[in-house]
Amino acid sequence: MINPASRLNSIELSLIRKMFEVTNPDAINLGIGEPDFNVPENIKNAMKKAIDENDTHYTPNKGYIELREEIVKKFKKENGINTNPENVIVTVGASEGLYMCAQAFIEKGDEVLISNPSFLSYEACVNLANGTAVPVDCTMENEFKLKADDVQEKITGKTKAIILNSPSNPTGAVMDKEDIKAIADLSMDKDFMIISDEIYEKIIYGKKNYSPAKYSDNTITLNGFSKTYAMTGLRIGYLTANENYTEELLKIHQYNIACANTITQRGAYEALTGPQDEVERMVGEFKRRRDLTVTRLNEMGYETVNAEGAFYVFPKIEDEDFVMKAAKEGVITVPGIAFGSNGENHVRISYANSYENIEKAMDILEERIVNG
Numbered sequence: 088m089i090n091p092a093s094r095l096n097s098i099e100l101s102l103i104r105k106m107f108e109v110t111n112p113d114a115i116n117l118g119i120g121e122p123d124f125n126v127p128e129n130i131k132n133a134m135k136k137a138i139d140e141n142d143t144h145y146t147p148n149k150g151y152i153e154l155r156e157e158i159v160k161k162f163k164k165e166n167g168i169n170t171n172p173e174n175v176i177v178t179v180g181a182s183e184g185l186y187m188c189a190q191a192f193i194e195k196g197d198e199v200l201i202s203n204p205s206f207l208s209y210e211a212c213v214n215l216a217n218g219t220a221v222p223v224d225c226t227m228e229n230e231f232k233l234k235a236d237d238v239q240e241k242i243t244g245k246t247k248a249i250i251l252n253s254p255s256n257p258t259g260a261v262m263d264k265e266d267i268k269a270i271a272d273l274s275m276d277k278d279f280m281i282i283s284d285e286i287y288e289k290i291i292y293g294k295k296n297y298s299p300a301k302y303s304d305n306t307i308t309l310n311g312f313s314k315t316y317a318m319t320g321l322r323i324g325y326l327t328a329n330e331n332y333t334e335e336l337l338k339i340h341q342y343n344i345a346c347a348n349t350i351t352q353r354g355a356y357e358a359l360t361g362p363q364d365e366v367e368r369m370v371g372e373f374k375r376r377r378d379l380t381v382t383r384l385n386e387m388g389y390e391t392v393n394a395e396g397a398f399y400v401f402p403k404i405e406d407e408d409f410v411m412k413a414a415k416e417g418v419i420t421v422p423g424i425a426f427g428s429n430g431e432n433h434v435r436i437s438y439a440n441s442y443e444n445i446e447k448a449m450d451i452l453e454e455r456i457v458n459g
């Protein structure tokens with residue numbers, strides 16, 4: 088038996104995935120982190136065409152130039168970020184982008200600020216790069232929004248980066264513009280990097296997403312097609328940064344992946360250039376489900392913030408056995424503690440499931456757990 092590398096000592100396989108393995112297949116799944124919608128038809132057709140045209144060869148390491156040009160236009164129009172195709176890399180999901188950032192810029196002795204609670208991969212990627220993740224509290228009093236003042240308090244001489252994620256997984260919180268701007272200013276003054284994971288930028292209700300890259304040249308912006316276009320399994324995303332950073336990131340990407348998949352690159356091109364009405368429809372439906380979920384949970388007495396984005400809510404549920412009891416009754420959720428210590432006494436509930444299933448799940452929780 089060969090021992091694994093010591094960098095894996097602190098890494099555990101995802102608790103969320105484990106939850107799915109223990110529960111019955113008929114349970115209503117409010118634990119998932121992916122849209123229940125199908126990929127829009129125009130995107131599917133573009134991918135079928137790509138196969139028929141034998142578009143199955145390597146592309147440039149950074150991705151097809153046509154796709155990168157569209158990504159540049161998107162960044163300018165929607166995020167106020169001025170970039171160019173040379174500074175864009177098409178990745179295998181935002182996941183690869185995140186991993187690239189950690190491998191290219193983090194090493195032993197570096198501190199990386201991450202929200203507590205936050206998406207599981209952040210701490211894992213920092214640990215895999217031998218860095219130290221430093222949690223910054225996000226509390227229910229602040230609707231789980233990361234505040235610049237709290238970030239400032241955690242900055243030390245060793246701070247190398249901060250990972251921002253707005254809208255947030257697992258809380259649905261959308262950061263305020265002032266905080267984004269203030270953190271961007273700090274990143275320039277104190278010389279640290281912002282890794283901005285904007286994968287949920289379009290799944291937002293009435294608020295606007297602000298990109299720190301607009302204010303700080305020390306930013307790497309990560310994005311992808313998984314959430315906006317329901318393309319999770321197709322594994323396609325992208326990033327942009329200034330040319331010095333892009334060159335370092337490319338070293339990781341080139342020797343790890345070579346290039347993203349050709350078929351899904353063609354799908355991604357269609358996603359950006361084709362009609363956007365499916366996106367609007369999906370976001371409208373997510374909002375309807377968010378309203379239902381928040382209302383029902385609050386009626387049950389579980390204090391729940393009316394989250395402004397992503398497809399998660401993070402109610403306060405102090406019953407330690409809630410997640411297990413709910414799973415036995417046929418509703419899968421995820422314990423908040425999986426996302427960091429501030430997740431204690433909270434549960435992540437994803438509403439990326441049909442309205443009818445959410446109604447059923449809420450009835451089950453009310454009848455069998457709250458009144459049971």
Ligand code: PMP
Binds near residue numbers: 179323
């Ligand atoms: N960032 C966050 C916050 C996420 O929730 C996810 C998916 N669960 C990802 C990144 C990964 O996205 P992708 O499918 O593009 O790798």
